[in-house]
Amino acid sequence: MTLGFRKHARGRTGRLHTGASHPAPPRTAGRAGLRSLRVALVIAGLAVRGAQEQALGAVSVTASLDTSAVQVNEAVTLSIEISGAQDVPPPAVEVPDGLTASYLGPATQVSIVNGQVRTSVTHRYSVVALREGTYTLGPFAVAYRGQTLRTQPLDLRVTAAGTASGAAPSAGQAAAAPGFRLVLELEKSTAYVQESLPVSAVLEVGNARIDELRYPVLEAPGFAVEPFSQPLQGEEIREGQRVRTARFRTRVVPLRPGTLSLGPAQIRLSVVVTRRGRPRDPFEQFFSTDLFAERRPVELKSNTAMVEVRELPTTGRPSDFRGAVGQFDLEVSAHPNEVKAGDPITLRMRIAGPGNYATVEPPQLDGADGFKVYPPHAAASPAESERVYEQVLIPLRAGASALPAVRFSFFDPAEAKYRTLVRGPIPISVLPGESAQKPAKVEAPSRPPQQAPETLGRDIVYIKEAPGNLSVRGARLYRAPWFLAFQLLPLVLYASALWYARRRDRLHSDARYARFMRAGRCARKALGEARALLRRGAEEEFDAALARAVRDYLAAKLDLPVGAIDAARVADCLRRNGAPANATVAAERFFALLEQVRYAPSGPGAGERHEALRVAEQLVAALERQRFRDAAAATVALAAAACLARGAHAAAPQAAFYEANRLYAQGQFQVAAQRYEDVLRAGWESAELYYNLGNAYFKAGQRGLAVLSYERARRLAPRDADILANLRFARGPSGRPGDEPSLWQRLAFPLAEPLTTDALAALASAAYALAMLALSLRALRPAAARPAGHAALLLGVVWVLFAASFTWRLWHYDLARTAVVTAGDVPVRFEPSPDGTTHFVAAEGSLLTVLEEHNGWKQVARSDGRKGWVPSTAVTPIESS
Numbered sequence: 001m002t003l004g005f006r007k008h009a010r011g012r013t014g015r016l017h018t019g020a021s022h023p024a025p026p027r028t029a030g031r032a033g034l035r036s037l038r039v040a041l042v043i044a045g046l047a048v049r050g051a052q053e054q055a056l057g058a059v060s061v062t063a064s065l066d067t068s069a070v071q072v073n074e075a076v077t078l079s080i081e082i083s084g085a086q087d088v089p090p091p092a093v094e095v096p097d098g099l100t101a102s103y104l105g106p107a108t109q110v111s112i113v114n115g116q117v118r119t120s121v122t123h124r125y126s127v128v129a130l131r132e133g134t135y136t137l138g139p140f141a142v143a144y145r146g147q148t149l150r151t152q153p154l155d156l157r158v159t160a161a162g163t164a165s166g167a168a169p170s171a172g173q174a175a176a177a178p179g180f181r182l183v184l185e186l187e188k189s190t191a192y193v194q195e196s197l198p199v200s201a202v203l204e205v206g207n208a209r210i211d212e213l214r215y216p217v218l219e220a221p222g223f224a225v226e227p228f229s230q231p232l233q234g235e236e237i238r239e240g241q242r243v244r245t246a247r248f249r250t251r252v253v254p255l256r257p258g259t260l261s262l263g264p265a266q267i268r269l270s271v272v273v274t275r276r277g278r279p280r281d282p283f284e285q286f287f288s289t290d291l292f293a294e295r296r297p298v299e300l301k302s303n304t305a306m307v308e309v310r311e312l313p314t315t316g317r318p319s320d321f322r323g324a325v326g327q328f329d330l331e332v333s334a335h336p337n338e339v340k341a342g343d344p345i346t347l348r349m350r351i352a353g354p355g356n357y358a359t360v361e362p363p364q365l366d367g368a369d370g371f372k373v374y375p376p377h378a379a380a381s382p383a384e385s386e387r388v389y390e391q392v393l394i395p396l397r398a399g400a401s402a403l404p405a406v407r408f409s410f411f412d413p414a415e416a417k418y419r420t421l422v423r424g425p426i427p428i429s430v431l432p433g434e435s436a437q438k439p440a441k442v443e444a445p446s447r448p449p450q451q452a453p454e455t456l457g458r459d460i461v462y463i464k465e466a467p468g469n470l471s472v473r474g475a476r477l478y479r480a481p482w483f484l485a486f487q488l489l490p491l492v493l494y495a496s497a498l499w500y501a502r503r504r505d506r507l508h509s510d511a512r513y514a515r516f517m518r519a520g521r522c523a524r525k526a527l528g529e530a531r532a533l534l535r536r537g538a539e540e541e542f543d544a545a546l547a548r549a550v551r552d553y554l555a556a557k558l559d560l561p562v563g564a565i566d567a568a569r570v571a572d573c574l575r576r577n578g579a580p581a582n583a584t585v586a587a588e589r590f591f592a593l594l595e596q597v598r599y600a601p602s603g604p605g606a607g608e609r610h611e612a613l614r615v616a617e618q619l620v621a622a623l624e625r626q627r628f629r630d631a632a633a634a635t636v637a638l639a640a641a642a643c644l645a646r647g648a649h650a651a652a653p654q655a656a657f658y659e660a661n662r663l664y665a666q667g668q669f670q671v672a673a674q675r676y677e678d679v680l681r682a683g684w685e686s687a688e689l690y691y692n693l694g695n696a697y698f699k700a701g702q703r704g705l706a707v708l709s710y711e712r713a714r715r716l717a718p719r720d721a722d723i724l725a726n727l728r729f730a731r732g733p734s735g736r737p738g739d740e741p742s743l744w745q746r747l748a749f750p751l752a753e754p755l756t757t758d759a760l761a762a763l764a765s766a767a768y769a770l771a772m773l774a775l776s777l778r779a780l781r782p783a784a785a786r787p788a789g790h791a792a793l794l795l796g797v798v799w800v801l802f803a804a805s806f807t808w809r810l811w812h813y814d815l816a817r818t819a820v821v822t823a824g825d826v827p828v829r830f831e832p833s834p835d836g837t838t839h840f841v842a843a844e845g846s847l848l849t850v851l852e853e854h855n856g857w858k859q860v861a862r863s864d865g866r867k868g869w870v871p872s873t874a875v876t877p878i879e880s881s
Helices: 028-056 171-179 481-486 488-509 511-536 539-558 567-576 581-599 606-624 630-646 655-665 669-681 687-699 703-716 721-731 743-748 757-780 782-814
Strands: 060-065 069-071 075-083 099-113 116-129 133-137 141-144 147-150 154-159 180-186 190-192 197-205 209-211 223-225 232-238 241-254 258-262 265-272 295-301 305-310 329-335 338-340 345-352 371-373 377-379 386-395 406-412 417-423 429-431 818-821 826-829 838-842 847-854 857-861 867-871 875-877
Touching: 060 147, 060 154, 075 141, 075 295, 099 655, 116 154, 116 295, 180 265, 180 295, 180 305, 197 265, 329 406, 329 417, 345 406, 481 488, 481 757, 488 757, 511 539, 511 606, 539 567, 539 606, 567 581, 581 606, 655 669, 655 687, 669 687, 687 703, 687 721, 703 721, 703 818, 703 875, 743 782, 757 782, 838 867, 847 867, 847 875
Parallel strands: 069 154, 190 305, 338 429
Antiparallel strands: 060 075, 075 116, 099 116, 133 154, 141 147, 180 197, 197 241, 209 265, 223 241, 232 241, 258 305, 265 295, 329 345, 345 386, 371 386, 377 386, 406 417, 818 847, 818 875, 826 838, 826 867, 847 857, 857 867
């Protein structure tokens, strides 16, 4: 029996019956997939359009004052808003004589309205009125990407204090002033010259939330003032009421006698205006973290304290008194206690107790007959309230039984008299030795020698003005899971190319296989042509085309002759080959339909032909095992949208960076360093941030922390000339670099030094991906096999270069346990004990490799291989999370 439709004799009536009714296959899954794809593409389009608008949108600037009328000594907030950009540095603001202006910080904003992304940054300034009058502020110039924009001018009216200003106070000012007070407290009002006095600046806060709290600025003519410590938050009873306080502590040292005024202290902060909402615990909201609340600047002044400063008495002053003022104690020890003549003995002297250590000098020996004495030098002190000195003595002959006594004189302000502490003599045992008559020359560790003065001055390069690209602290490209997963894609591409090439070659060499693989495509094309014939009303041509399409398709798929296609043989072949059940059902229905059409009293109508076409399409689809790809396409589009959206993140905290820059420019280096550290503690980092932090520590006299910050900056920007220059300057003549590559390492890994680890990882990944792409092209295009092979070989060599440099830098920098000495010059001992023998002294700022840790000690190694133990607090690792 041949597959086909036959015309029946006219005059007979009948219809084509197909048995049970079968519904059409649902299309909701495909529509849902297309709908997901459409939504994903819309999301991706919005993200791209927002990025383009931020990059290319029009930039405009406006200026505003929170009030147009103030009184003398009141502050008003000036806001300069730049719409359409966020990377605009704060513009310079010049105000008329009679006003002062200071920068408060930036505030960024991102909004999406009807698919439009709007970005802006607002730089805020505090303007304080010093004299009454009417002033015009601006216009202010803002420079951005080569163009200069100007704001409109603003008018400000200043009236005398105590008069009506003509404008009602704002909600923030009205709520802030009554509950705030700054009090300057001294432990005593009388002191001696060079006596260290504890001073506290206590900020009292009412039921308000504060933000952007600055450190107090203390007016202290005639005093030396130490930086204020971190504020201690708490509650205190004042005037019979419990109030919340923030206590700042410091110490002042009077420099001359007389009645000196201390204060007032000034402090600036921002008050967060209370918004409507559920009540909260006010103490928990002492410092606000609400980024969208309104803030009002407040400036407070404390009281002024008078200090009666007395001159140090001359009566009873010891002859060895050298200016130390305080309440000190002296501890003396020697090691070793049993030596041979000519061997060195280390005398350790520790001074502890409250006092002014700026005037403390090493104790003196009561005679040293029979000893060769070297000058004392300062050793590392575990605490700020003590000083440790070490002095080397060499016995010249055997028989000495004691080291000379140690004397230290100071003035005790509590008892108002001089005191002299004497410790020793310290018993020792000196045995005869070969070198007793001619002791060996032993150089005691000392501070680096003073360099000869130069004609040209030298100093570190100034700080960076902008924070650079702030990124998540500790985030590295080579650690990202997506980056590691991406390395599998080129391999998958190459494997797919090989599979496709083998399939193509088989299609050309195996006719039966080619016929089998192309059957589905040819059948779908033939069914499409049959559908077109049915729409045109060509019924006879449609019948022939449909029969031919199904016959040729089944012959190719089942490897049967065209004339052998019948219902029984096709069903048997489908079952033996494990075809899907719906394919067998569709084939049986099609042949049953064919039989009914053949023996029907009249020819099939339009409904029967449509049903036949649908059954044929169902048969082809079942045998081809089609997969719905809509869901996969939607998933890929959503992933692309997620990657685009991943670049949009919350604006980095730049306010603390700019505030630290301002403090640095004012000479408050220690406070500026703390503000830079705030950005690091918030989880952000950049080479510019570490660089500025190193400058602040260097100016504050903390060379070890400066070298640590410069080293961290060098890890992120190894080619920055300013970072390298300041690092060399901070290391000084005694700083050992320790991590510089040797000559053979520079030749073998030439890119390890000038590029970062992330850059090397990205370049190696790109070379690897391009090499796999070239190999894939070589497999797919035989005509281009030779040039593609050469390109793959060249890219392989480039990949080896990048990968080798990446591996070396990763091992020697990122994974190496390198640490910087940050606690002054540290003695490296033979054992993890304070009494261990000193092997060598590690200079502050030098680099050491940490080998192991044990009970609060770390075993370290120097670049020359010398090892020893130091306290864990004496060194800080460069790589930190």
